Amino acid sequence: MKSNNKIILEQANAAVIRGDIEEFLTFCSDDTIWTFIGDKQLVGKEAVRQYITKAYVEPPKFTVEILIAEQDFVTAVGTISLKNEEGNMVDYSYCDVWTFRDGKMAELRAFVI
Template sequence: MTKITSSPNCGNSPKMEFIKQFNIAFANGDIERIITSVTDDIVWDIIGDKKIKGKEHFTKELEKMRSLETAELIIEQILSHGKEGAANGIIRMQNGQQYAFADFYTFKGASGTQIKAITSYVLEI
């Protein structure tokens, strides 16, 4: 089971809680939850690596990542405003690797129930 540590201010709004749960789903490899949280035309831009377009390709990328086991997810900050949101933190893998991440989200609408774009910055530390 992945250990989850989250900043106390995460969850002050429904969108912030949504982003927190979305990140937890990523850490736990919960593809079904992730897929229901994105639009059919999702664009995931992993800076310096690749750009994934469409739910089908997004799902295939998640399937590739499913074998990676997360030991701990530390969410340091979650921000939201209008149709946008962001989260950053550290993810520690079972194999000892650690990554710092910052994800920027664009939502379909201001209510924050579906993500239409993600820009991810990931740095091994």
Template sequence: MSERNKAALQNANAAIRRGDNEGFLAFCTEDVQWTTVGGETLDGKQAVRQWMGANYTTPPQFTVTDLVAEGDLVVAIGEITTSDEAGNEVTSAYSDVWRFRDGRMAELRAFVVER
């Protein structure tokens, strides 16, 4: 199960890199909860869809340096570059902790630190 969850996250991340938000969301449960620790929490696929539409107008560029799976958790550690409202690139270190349910991503706790 852990390897299957890792593969699902890798495929979901590939969709984000391509700018395919709906492809990413296909890996999420309808009631997915996306929490940026110290920031906002998005409840449900529609809220995540709206956030991605507003914040990922240009697909983020990111690398995963470590990917660890145990039980229903998958942890991705890496670096991500996004664009701010002025179009400037912002690079951050991140760690995403995903909880899977029935093979789909159900909960995210994202730790993001701007560099």
């Protein structure tokens, strides 16, 4: 049986694939914190909205290869392809560690290469 947090992340990912940023944000806590390890940190939904709007010129294509849920954490490992500002697809490997609070995605620690 899937954990509720795993289901929430899958629903949020589905919204991203459809390009529905506002629906995606409904799955995040208001004070969500996203840390891109070795790069930057975003604090709050508005910062995440601005980042996604800029980073996802069009909805990304991604594959989740591993999805592990334990207590308030969900870890996703996979690949993501994003179109850059020049219109070229760029492929990345990632490991996202999500912390959930009260049924919302409260924190992301993203390792992207």
